[in-house]
Amino acid sequence: MRSYSLIAPAKINLYLEIIGDRPDGYHELSMVLQSIDLGDRVEIRANGIDEFRIHCQHPEVPCDRTNLAYRAAELLKTAYPKAFEQYGGADIFIDKQIPVAAGLAGGSSNAAAVLVGLEMLWDLGLTQPELQDLASQLGSDIPFCITGGTALATGRGNQLEPLPDLEGLYVILAKYRSLGVSTAWAYQTYRQQFGSTYVRESTDLAARQKRVHSGPIVKAIAHRDEMKMVQCLHNDLEKVVLPEYPQVLKLRQTFQQCDVLGTLMSGSGPTVFALTDSREKAEQIRAQVQNTLGNPDLDFWIAKFINTGIQLAPGIH
Template sequence: MNQRLDNCLAPAKLNLFLHVVGRRADGYHLLQTVFQLLDHGDLLHFETRADGLIRRVTDVPGVPESSDLIVRAATLLRSAAAERMDASRLGADIAIDKRLPMGGGLGGGSSDAATTLMALNHLWQTGFSRQELMALGLQLGADVPFFIFGRNAFAEGVGEELAPVDTPRDWYVVIEPGISVPTPQIFCSPELTRDSKPIRITDFPSAPRNSAATNSRRFGKNDLQEVAAKLFPQIDECITWLGRFGDARMTGSGACVFCAFDDEQQADQALQAVRTAGRENWKAWKASAIERHPLSHLLQIEH
């Protein structure tokens, strides 16, 4: 009998800060950041098949099924499972309610891939541990291991060196400015500084208390923001506008901009202001910080 998992959240992430501290010989940039999970993201639905077919049953404009990270993640998991079991009949129909924008800096595709690995590892009973799934996920993208790691994290290296960190239980307003930012264009810019001073995890003022929230919001900066804002004036416009409510900054390589608030009421007030601002290309929403990935309980090895 086919098995199902419905309404599996692939949560968005924010980079509360993002420092570029160097560059490796192979061209990859060395980063330091704090990843924050949100209770908003894409929703995925899985139904197993016994004929070995892996299908994305939802159309995603601009993303061919064969190149979708969802399908690639499922195929990679099945290939890895073939080394320990008969995986020839492992298949799945995967549907997605796509709510996160592409090129937004929210980790949408990486989060979709991570949710796929965790959900199908459970449904197919392939038995991979969290660490094994993280290693598989790294083959798909640098951010995928974070989502499988399953909790807010201080990240280093190219984003794969992760340590758990406590973050304030803030509410966030996020603005999508209606553009997509190609990450390589930002990292390849000659104007990008790559020499931020490395910090330690203890330098980040993390604590699930409002007393620490203000300090953590003002901590560091996003080294990619200045470059992205020059290349895409829409980002600079969002930062300036949302900055009326607090420390607005860009997440990841853009294009989305966010601002943190102590409580939901403050977030609602800012959200209402965005929606009445008359910016036709802007899409805004609110979300709360969460501590763990909603599918973490499906994995055998917990933090």
């Protein structure tokens, strides 16, 4: 049976701004997304039967129809029923390394890997725009997860503009093991508290554009000015997550006191990250935060920025 093994990287948000409401019920966003070399390994193996089966060792990842990877496979089956008839289903093995419900797009990246892997397994010959369109139907972060690197994401997060690679940066990620934040809760709470400041659909385009503040970070990245870029790190969702979770606020403050280039909560949290320019410094910062907080429930990861999305894993396929 044929199979493909892929690496599905996590992402961090260097910038997340909530602009307003959209008629489709989503939020209008302006985000800068960055892939990092912390990733899940996703193997897609033809199984010769007419179903998809998910296998994952992580206790918090569902192996049923609610898994985003399963939904990606079902979407491709619905879009290309003849290919499904010809090739049949697949077993999808997820080796989970990305922390779950952490604001790092783990589920979205797994779904992106399934779209890429099944497309190859079924010899569909889809173009990038066709694949991106399917990804967009499944979830806002999934188009980015396919192509990865550094990108400006607008609309509901699915309209991508590639940005120059940020090279040589390292990220220290920290997350309390027993803490997960629901993305839906974070956005709903933001809407309740700050919805009155939203730019409305009816606002004319020029006025809408004036309310978007991602210009400086995009310019800094375009000029490869990392010092300027780190001064522009911003995440609107910190305004609702940090007051609700004092330990995340404390973590963020502890990173701030270290010799870091910058620090921020990623996505809807609760992962907090800090940036630095070498692995040695990253190790020192991790040790300093660990010693200061002394909490055995706190997990750390060190990763570097990468300029790729879903990739074939090294080895035999």
